[in-house]
Amino acid sequence: MIIRDLLAVATGNLWRMKLRAFLTISGVVIAIAAFVAMLSFGAGMQKNIAEQFNELGLFSTIQIYPRGARAANHTDKAAVLDDHAVAAIAALPGVQLAYPFDEFSVTVTVADTQITTEAQPLPTVATRTKAFSRLLAGKSLSSDSTHEALVTEEFMQMLKINDPDSLLGRQLIVSVKVSSLDSAVARVPQSMVETIDERAREIRFDSLRNKHYLERIVRRELQIAMSGFVDGFMNARATVSDTLNICGVLEGRHGGPLRIKPVVFPIRTGKRFSSAGYSGDPIDMFTSLNSGTLFASSGDTTGKSYPKVTLNLDQYADYESVSDTIEALGYRTFSFAKEFKEIRRFFIYFDLALAVIGLIALITASLGIVNTMIMSIIERTREIGVLKSLGADERDIRVLFLVESGLIGAIGAIFGILLGWTISRVASAIARIIMERREIPDMDLFTMPPWLVLTAFLFAVAVSLAAGYYPASRAARVDPVEALHTE
Amino acid sequence: MDTPWIQTHDLCRYYRRGPQQVRAVDGVNLSIDRGEFLGIVGASGSGKSTILNLLAGLDSPTSGSIDFEGVPLGSLNRRQLAAYRAHRVGMIFQSFNLLGHHTALGNVELALYFNDTPHRERTRLAAETLKRLGLGDRLDHRPGDLSGGEQQRVAIARALVKRPEILFADEPTGNLDHENTRQIAELLTDLNRQGLTVVMVTHDLDLARQCTQRMIRMHYGRLAAPKDPAFGGGTAS
Numbered sequence: 001m002i003i004r005d006l007l008a009v010a011t012g013n014l015w016r017m018k019l020r021a022f023l024t025i026s027g028v029v030i031a032i033a034a035f036v037a038m039l040s041f042g043a044g045m046q047k048n049i050a051e052q053f054n055e056l057g058l059f060s061t062i063q064i065y066p067r068g069a070r071a072a073n074h075t076d077k078a079a080v081l082d083d084h085a086v087a088a089i090a091a092l093p094g095v096q097l098a099y100p101f102d103e104f105s106v107t108v109t110v111a112d113t114q115i116t117t118e119a120q121p122l123p124t125v126a127t128r129t130k131a132f133s134r135l136l137a138g139k140s141l142s143s144d145s146t147h148e149a150l151v152t153e154e155f156m157q158m159l160k161i162n163d164p165d166s167l168l169g170r171q172l173i174v175s176v177k178v179s180s181l182d183s184a185v186a187r188v189p190q191s192m193v194e195t196i197d198e199r200a201r202e203i204r205f206d207s208l209r210n211k212h213y214l215e216r217i218v219r220r221e222l223q224i225a226m227s228g229f230v231d232g233f234m235n236a237r238a239t240v241s242d243t244l245n246i247c248g249v250l251e252g253r254h255g256g257p258l259r260i261k262p263v264v265f266p267i268r269t270g271k272r273f274s275s276a277g278y279s280g281d282p283i284d285m286f287t288s289l290n291s292g293t294l295f296a297s298s299g300d301t302t303g304k305s306y307p308k309v310t311l312n313l314d315q316y317a318d319y320e321s322v323s324d325t326i327e328a329l330g331y332r333t334f335s336f337a338k339e340f341k342e343i344r345r346f347f348i349y350f351d352l353a354l355a356v357i358g359l360i361a362l363i364t365a366s367l368g369i370v371n372t373m374i375m376s377i378i379e380r381t382r383e384i385g386v387l388k389s390l391g392a393d394e395r396d397i398r399v400l401f402l403v404e405s406g407l408i409g410a411i412g413a414i415f416g417i418l419l420g421w422t423i424s425r426v427a428s429a430i431a432r433i434i435m436e437r438r439e440i441p442d443m444d445l446f447t448m449p450p451w452l453v454l455t456a457f458l459f460a461v462a463v464s465l466a467a468g469y470y471p472a473s474r475a476a477r478v479d480p481v482e483a484l485h486t487e
Numbered sequence: 488m489d490t491p492w493i494q495t496h497d498l499c500r501y502y503r504r505g506p507q508q509v510r511a512v513d514g515v516n517l518s519i520d521r522g523e524f525l526g527i528v529g530a531s532g533s534g535k536s537t538i539l540n541l542l543a544g545l546d547s548p549t550s551g552s553i554d555f556e557g558v559p560l561g562s563l564n565r566r567q568l569a570a571y572r573a574h575r576v577g578m579i580f581q582s583f584n585l586l587g588h589h590t591a592l593g594n595v596e597l598a599l600y601f602n603d604t605p606h607r608e609r610t611r612l613a614a615e616t617l618k619r620l621g622l623g624d625r626l627d628h629r630p631g632d633l634s635g636g637e638q639q640r641v642a643i644a645r646a647l648v649k650r651p652e653i654l655f656a657d658e659p660t661g662n663l664d665h666e667n668t669r670q671i672a673e674l675l676t677d678l679n680r681q682g683l684t685v686v687m688v689t690h691d692l693d694l695a696r697q698c699t700q701r702m703i704r705m706h707y708g709r710l711a712a713p714k715d716p717a718f719g720g721g722t723a724s
């Protein structure tokens with residue numbers, strides 16, 4: 001029999017047992033719909049993440065951090081991320097651009113409003129990268145030393161301004177309170193002397209030979225010295241101010257390593273704040289301590305070390321070899337491309353888990369197919385006998401019944417895919433409403449790539465064929481003489 | 488002596504029923520010539536249907552063999568045996584064995600699915616055969632809507648549509664009244680005259696006498712001389 005005849009006969013047979021076929025096919029439809037909807041969700045998630053990564057140019061960036069004390073290899077001297085290092089990294093092959101990340105705690109005055117927030121200096125070249133190029137209004141920084149500033153959506157929210165255009169051209173007074181190291185060091189002897197008589201009186205000199213007692217005394221003295229240092233560092237501050245014009249408003253990004261500080265100004269302009277001393281951020285101070293640059297004379301930025309450097313790769317550069325090179329230099333790197341590889345692996349498991357749920361449904365449906373086919377064979381024993389008497393061989397009969405069960409799978413798959421698609425559309429619409437309410441950026445949670453449709457279809461047909469195999473073989477073995485005898 | 492068209496050699500078909508063995512066909516040597524009309528008569532349970540199924544390649548012997556044009560059917564594999572049934576053999580049954588969910592036309596067409604007849608040819612041939620048997624206005628009727636005689640004629644059309652060389656009829660008139668029996672008998676005689684070899688099993692001696700040229704009688708799985716000597720020539724060879 002040719003396939004066309006087989007399909008015609010099989011369709012006719014299914015049509016004859018409409019209700020039963022309908023119920024069996026419904027099982028497949030539900031299973032495939034579940035399978036498709038779930039994998040569609042998995043694929044959608046993956047696509048959204050990839051798209052977002054891509055949009056921000058994250059696949060072509062590497063973040064570089066100093067290794068710090070947690071470095072696995074303690075014998076290495078932790079490499080410092082200073083201007084020198086940035087220049088060296090920028091010169092590596094495959095590197096398009098490397099710029100340091102720095103931040104300040106700033107007081108910003110716009111018109112009558114004063115807020116305290118954070119600012120980051122940035123080279124103009126960096127503002128042209130994807131990560132900083134999504135502007136709501138205005139344009140980017142024109143040069144590294146202009147008195148311009150970019151602000152973000154977050155900044156607008158802090159000022160309760162809704163129209164980004166209204167901010168353009170407005171004056172921004174940025175003040176940074178800086179502490180000088182000199183004042184901190186000067187405060188040490190002062191604090192030591194303050195109560196020295198009192199302390200001296202307390203000391204039991206005859207007990208100084210006792211190791212523990214001595215240790216206690218020394219520890220106390222050191223504590224006093226340290227608190228004096230910190231006190232001086234925190235309190236004896238000068239204020240550096242600058243007036244900048246808002247030239248553009250950046251699209252905000254909430255949280256995570258992608259967050260842009262509310263105020264961004266050109267790197268040279270930023271040096272003013274930076275070179276004036278330390279921002280007062282204890283982290284900053286400890287990075288410096290760690291890198292041994294704390295006591296470099298203030299005003300000299302060559303000694304300044306950064307907590308992070310962002311690197312943009314050339315279009316065709318291999319992120320792995322570049323990050324390997326940088327790690328060999330003694331830094332820690334983080335690349336989204338590498339991370340995405342991990343995410344992808346996670347998604348394989350995720351998809352697999354979803355597929356297994358669909359598969360269980362499909363297996364249940366396949367039991368329905370087995371049942372239907374066996375029932376059908378029992379009812380059609382005489383028919384099988386007739387077909388054999390007319391010249392059908394075992395293979396013809398087996399193929400005929402396999403085509404029937406395969407058809408159940410195929411029809412079930414087609415409607416299952418349609419149902420799964422409908423479910424995903426409805427779920428997506430609901431999700432969108434919810435996301436809109438929570439002000440989460442709009443995205444489609446589901447996607448149905450051709451491979452998914454094809455996989456679901458082939459899967460359904462394969463499972464149905466497997467389910468039909470035993471009944472079909474049983475049908476093929478029917479003894480025609482006995483079959484024709486049954487009335 | 489020429490080798491006969493069909494020849495059985497010590498053909499046996501035993502059934503096991505519990506501890507007992509039923510010798511449905513027990514050492515039959517029978518030859519059939521091309522173009523003859525052979526009648527097989529015998530009591531119920533004497534093995535008539537069994538031998539017919541063996542000859543038609545639907546059943547296989549416990550021992551012994553059937554040569555068709557000198558080729559033992561036992562030497563054919565399943566596919567070849569199926570092809571033998573599909574191309575050379577036509578079968579009709581007492582209970583018609585039509586498929587109730589197909590029309591008369593559909594039932595007849597079914598026989599052409601297995602002998603490589605192209606789709607278009609199928610419908611044409613089936614309709615033609617049914618018309619030839621006087622069922623031209625019954626093509627779209629289902630077996631349930633046809634009389635017994637009409638149903639049997641559909642079954643005959645199904646057996647004939649593939650132009651078989653031999654027709655095996657197992658009590659073709661067993662379920663029919665006198666008038667229908669007469670019609671079917673005439674039809675089979677007619678077909679035999681046109682060159683078709685017919686082997687008909689019946690317990691109706693009158694019918695056998697009326698249309699067959701040679702008659703054999705089965706008795707407990709063996710061949711016996713025909714009861715009616717007037718019917719001469721009915722010998723086991």
Ligand SMILES: Nc1ncnc2c1ncn2[C@@H]1O[C@H](COP(=O)(O)OP(=O)(O)OP(=O)(O)O)[C@@H](O)[C@H]1O
Nearest residue numbers: 502503504509511530531532533534535536537538
């Ligand atoms: N499948 C079977 N299993 C066991 N015994 C069987 C089987 N088929 C036939 N027999 C037995 O073989 C013997 C011959 O049966 P067969 O059907 O050939 O007889 P018959 O001559 O056609 O009888 P009838 O005129 O009643 O149709 C009978 O005794 C029958 O019971």
Ligand SMILES: [Mg+2]
Nearest residue numbers: 535536537657
């Ligand atoms: Mg019989």
